Amino acid sequence: MSLQSARHIALEVFEKTLAPGDRAVDATMGRGRDTLALCRLVGEAGRVYAFDVQQAALLETRALLESEGMLCRASLYWMGHERMAERVPAGVKLVAFNLGWLPGSDKGLTTRVDTTLLAVQSALQLLSPGGVLSLCCYPGHPEGQRELDALTELAKSLAPQRFTALKHVFLNAGPGAPVAILIEKTKTPASARR
Numbered sequence: 001m002s003l004q005s006a007r008h009i010a011l012e013v014f015e016k017t018l019a020p021g022d023r024a025v026d027a028t029m030g031r032g033r034d035t036l037a038l039c040r041l042v043g044e045a046g047r048v049y050a051f052d053v054q055q056a057a058l059l060e061t062r063a064l065l066e067s068e069g070m071l072c073r074a075s076l077y078w079m080g081h082e083r084m085a086e087r088v089p090a091g092v093k094l095v096a097f098n099l100g101w102l103p104g105s106d107k108g109l110t111t112r113v114d115t116t117l118l119a120v121q122s123a124l125q126l127l128s129p130g131g132v133l134s135l136c137c138y139p140g141h142p143e144g145q146r147e148l149d150a151l152t153e154l155a156k157s158l159a160p161q162r163f164t165a166l167k168h169v170f171l172n173a174g175p176g177a178p179v180a181i182l183i184e185k186t187k188t189p190a191s192a193r194r
Ligand SMILES: C[S@@+](CC[C@H](N)C(=O)[O-])C[C@H]1O[C@@H](n2cnc3c(N)ncnc32)[C@H](O)[C@@H]1O
Pocket: 027, 028, 029, 030, 031, 032, 033, 034, 035, 051, 052, 053, 054, 057, 079, 080, 081, 082, 098, 099, 100, 101, 102, 103, 109, 110, 111, 112, 115
């Protein structure tokens, strides 16, 4: 296991969670690196739904998937992730958020706490039992800190019978280091465990 960064933790979680035939969501498509990783893991019978508010992200991701022969495994949407329930059927195994802005592009096009919270609530509904929500948070900028604070509160408020929530903090990486939050939907309903 690589503990190098929040994104490395997320990639490990993708690999451990997904199997061929699964459905997954990339809530922040960006340059398509995560979408590509998810497409490889869900295999030919699986599906990846990916969202971004920037048309450039969709075009770049489409070109990347096409060059890797993976475009047929993905549905790409130029649409905010807060609307994912309009396009994604319930029963997804993994939803990934890599928050913030696209490196090298307009920092004003960052994810925002209000829409991120709506999207995460929607994602929690769409997850299948045993499904995982993965969030890479970047508290090194003000909106990123607000997102981390709000997501931490949301995760703490989840019923422990229904979800397991973890926060991975890098203790010696200095202030502003990325933080990984992972939320798993419980496999067995509480009523069946009594
Ligand atoms: C850190 S980048 C994602 C990197 C990407 N996962 C990759 O592998 O290249 C964050 C992305 O979130 C997008 N974004 C911002 N607000 C959004 C929203 N409401 N819905 C979906 N994407 C959004 C930005 O346009 C940006 O491309």
